[in-house]
Amino acid sequence: MADPALHGVLAEFDNPTSLLNAAHKAREAGYRDLDAFTPYPIEEISDAIGFHDRRLSKIVLGGGLAGMLAGYGLQYWVHAVTYPINVAGKPPNSWPQFVPVTFELTILFSALAAVIGMIVLNGLPMPYHPVFNVPRFSNASRDRFFLLVEATDPKFDRKQTMDFLKTLQAREVSEVEP
C-alpha cells in the first residue's frame, strides 16, 4: 500500500553488521523497494537489498571503442585523405606510427565514459533528495548506517513498516518527508 505523503521510512544503525542483518530481514519480509546508506562502500549490502547493475562496464567498452576509432580515424583522415605529405618515404597510412595516439584516445574516452557513466547512472548531480530531510542523516557521511524502505513498495505501510524496522535493533526509526 503506497503512501503519497511519505518518501519512506529510515532506520539508523551504528554498525555495518546490524545494517546487513536488517537488510536481509527486510528482504525476507517481502520488501523490495529498499535502499541503504553507508559511509564507505560495503559490497555485501548491495547484494542483500538485491541490487545488481553491470551496465557500466559495457558503457566503458563502448567509450574505448569510440576513442580507438576516433584516434585512428583522425590520423588516417589527416595523413591519407586531407593533408598527405611524404615523410621519409613512409606510406600515407603509416599505421605503426598511429598507434600511440590511438592508444591514448582509447584510454581517454574510456575514462570519460567510466566517470560520466557512473554519475549519470547514479542520477547525479541531485542536490535535493528526501533523505536529507532527516536531521540525523548527516551522519551517513560519518559513522552511521541507514536502511530506507521506500513508500513505493507494495508492502509499505507507515505504521507496520516502522514497527517492523524497530524490531531490527535500529537505534532510531524516522519518517522521511518527500
Place this chain on the structure above:
Amino acid sequence: MDPKPATYEPPPLIAPGHSFASVTDKIAAIVLSGRQPMGWFIGVTIGFAITMVLMGALTYLLIKGTGIWGINIPVGWGFAIINFVWWIGIGHAGTLISAILLLLKQGWRTSINRFAEAMTLFAVMCAGVFPLIHTGRPWLAAYWLFPYPSSMSIWPQFRSPLIWDVFAVSTYFTVSLLFWYVGLIPDLATLRDRAKRRSLQIIYGVFALGWRGSVKHWDRYEQAYLLLAGLATPLVLSVHTVVSFDFAIGIVPGWHTTIFPPYFVAGAIYDGFAMVLTLAIPLRWMYGLQDFITLRHLENMAKVTLVTGLIVGYGYLMEAFFGWYSANTYEGFMIWNRMTGPYWPMYWVLVFCNIITPQWLWFRRVRTTPGLLFCVAMVVNIGMWLERFVIVVTSLHRDFLPSAWGMYHGTIWDWATFIGTLGLFVTLFFLFIRVLPMISIFEMRTLVPEAKVQGAEGH
C-alpha cells in the same frame, strides 16, 4: 623447541583506537577548523613568492623570446625539456599509488593516495608550462600541436613523437584529474555535512553532486573506480614511454636506444616516490598525522624507491655497456665523453645521488627514521634532475663533427623559470591541503577495525 610456528603480522595501517567518527573528524577538521599550523603559512608564503619569480621569468620570456635562455646550436634542447621530463616523472608515483597499488590490493596506499594524486596533478601542471612556453611564442604553438581545422588548412604531423607526447600528457592530466575527483566525491559530501558555514555547505555541496552514500551508488562507484584504475595503469606506463620516444626515435647517440622506455618509466616512479616521501614526511609531522601515515607507510615507500632505484642503476649500466658493445664510434664516444668530458662532475654526482645514496635504504633503521629518509629522498630528487640534464646535454653538445661542438649552461632566466615552477608546485600543494582533505576519509573508514561485516547471517 617452540611449539607455535612463528607468524609474521605486519603492523596495522592505522594506529589502534580509531573509530569511524574519529577518523572523519580528525581529517575533516584540518580543512574545516580554519586553523593551520605555522608551517602552512611559512610554506605558502615562500611558495607564492617563488611563483612570482616564475611570473617574472615568463613575462620577460614573452617580451624577448628564447634568446634569454642558454639554448643554442648544437644544444637546442635545454632546461625546458629537462624540467618537463623531471616534472612528468614525479607525477608518475601518484598514479602508481592510486591505480597500480589499488589493483594489487595494497591496503597501505589508502592514507597516501589522495595527496599523491594531487601531487601528480600539480607536477603535470608544472611540466605543462614548459612545452607551452618552449618556443617563447605560445600563441603560435597551437596549430602544430592540436588537430583543429585552421585557416591555413595544415595539420599536425602524427608521425612525430612530439605530437604523441601532446596526446599522452593531456590524456594523462585529464585521467588523473578524473581519478582524483571521483575519489573526492564522497569526501566532499562529508565536508558538506560537517561544514558549519552556509557558504561552505553550498560550495562543497555543489562539488559533491548530491552524494548521499546510497549502496546502489557505491556499487557503481566501486566499478567505476576499479575501471579507472585499470585504465590508468597502462596509461601511466605509456606516458613516460612516449616521453622517452621523444629521445629514442631520434638518431642522436645516447638517445637512440631500446632501453629508454622501461628505463624512463622506472626513473619516473623512482623520482616520484622520492617526491611523495619529500611531501609526506613534513606533512605528517606538521599536521600530527602519524596515526594515519605510519612508519609502515614510509618503510614501504622507501622499499619501492630502492627497487626502482636499482632498476635505474641497471639502466645506467646498460647504457655504458651498449656504448662499448655496439662497437659504434659515436655511441662509444658519447658514453666516454659523458663520464670524462666537460660535464663529468654532473655524471658522477648523478651516480652518487641515484645509485649510491639509495643503498642506505637497505637498512631498516634508515627506512624507519623519517629524518634520514627525507634526506635520501631529497638527494634522489636532485639526482633525477641531473640525470635528465646529462641525457639531454651530453648527447647534444658533442655533435657528429667536432666543428659543430659547443657547450651549454642555463642562464639566470632558465634557473628562474625552473625554480619558479617549484614555487608554483609548493603553492598549489599548500592550497590543496587547506581546502580539501589530504587523506581519503572514506577509505580510511574501511581500515577501522569495526568496518568489517561480522558473521553475517541470512545467507
